[in-house]
Amino acid sequence: MNHGFGFGELGFLLNGLLWTILLSAIAFIGGGVFGLLVALGRTAENALLRRIMIGYIAVFQGTPLLMQLFVVYYGLGLIGIQVPAWAAVAIGFTLNASAFLGDIWRGAIQALPRGQTEAASALGLHYTSRMKDIILPQAFRIAQPATVGYLVQLIKGTSLAAIVGFIELARAGQIVSNSTFEPILVFGVVGAIYFFLCWPLSLYSARLEAKFAAASR
Numbered sequence: 001m002n003h004g005f006g007f008g009e010l011g012f013l014l015n016g017l018l019w020t021i022l023l024s025a026i027a028f029i030g031g032g033v034f035g036l037l038v039a040l041g042r043t044a045e046n047a048l049l050r051r052i053m054i055g056y057i058a059v060f061q062g063t064p065l066l067m068q069l070f071v072v073y074y075g076l077g078l079i080g081i082q083v084p085a086w087a088a089v090a091i092g093f094t095l096n097a098s099a100f101l102g103d104i105w106r107g108a109i110q111a112l113p114r115g116q117t118e119a120a121s122a123l124g125l126h127y128t129s130r131m132k133d134i135i136l137p138q139a140f141r142i143a144q145p146a147t148v149g150y151l152v153q154l155i156k157g158t159s160l161a162a163i164v165g166f167i168e169l170a171r172a173g174q175i176v177s178n179s180t181f182e183p184i185l186v187f188g189v190v191g192a193i194y195f196f197l198c199w200p201l202s203l204y205s206a207r208l209e210a211k212f213a214a215a216s217r
Contacts, residue, residue, distance in 0.1 A: 005185050009176045013186075016172025017193055019086075023168060024155045026090045031097025031154075038102025040131070043109050053102070060099035066160050068092050073164040089161040093154070100150055108143035109135060145209035152198045152205065169193060 041053040060068065072095075073088035083091075112135060120130040140147075159170035167175070173190035177183040 005176070005180050005182050005189075009180060009186070010189070012176055013169065013172050013189060013193065016167055016169040017197075019166070020155065020158050020168040020170075021197075023086070023089060023093065023158050023161060023166075024151070027093035027097045027154055027158075028151055030090070030094035031101050034094065034098035035101030035105060038098055039105035039109060042102060042106040057099045057103050060096050061103070065092075065096055065157060066163055068096055069160060069163050085161075085164045085166040088164055089158075089166050093158070093161075097150075097154060101147065104146045104150060105139060105143050108139040108146075111142055112138055142212065145205050145212060148201055148205040148208060152201045155198055155201075156194065 038053050038056060041049045042057070044050055044053075069089055069092040072092040073083070073085065076083055076088065116134060116138075117130065120134050125134070158168050161168050162171035162174070169190060173186050177186040180186060
């Protein structure tokens with residue numbers, strides 16, 4: 001016999017929220033690390049490396065995230081590599097995030113005046129020092145609003161992890177809804193949790209964008 005929505009069900013939703021936050025953090029950090037490599041490759045002088053990064057970005061931006069998660073989870077299984085659901089979605093989201101963050105940061109790097117790179121080269125700075133001390137600090141500042149905005153989309157996108165049985169917030173809501181037969185209440189709570197998780201980040205992104213626009217005038 002079903003029973004109504006109570007503290008036990010709320011606790012189950014909050015446990016799903018914890019997995020949503022954890023998955024978002026893993027994907028954002030992992031995607032940031034690999035995204036930096038993608039951005040550097042995308043702006044490299046080597047034409048072959050640039051083409052490889054262009055193709056990498058095109059694949060992950062041009063195909064549905066749902067399909068990417070499906071391919072990672074079931075594709076690895078087909079070649080004999082069995083991974084738990086959380087690992088599969090972590091890999092899938094990290095690869096997807098690296099393509100989007102890499103493209104965001106590539107745009108920020110290319111938005112800097114070319115004269116800065118030329119001046120650094122004229123001073124004899126090698127590539128690592130040029131990027132670490134001059135280019136990347138400025139590029140990351142430019143990219144902050146878009147990066148935070150992407151994090152909001154990433155958090156909401158974790159709901160797709162249910163395709164492989166991963167129980168995050170949205171999937172937890174579906175399970176609770178099926179057991180209580182109170183979908184309006186349950187998904188109202190789920191929606192409110194998503195809102196209070198993402199809304200501050202959206203405000204922060206808008207504030208950063210306004211701050212950058214004011215500074216560039």
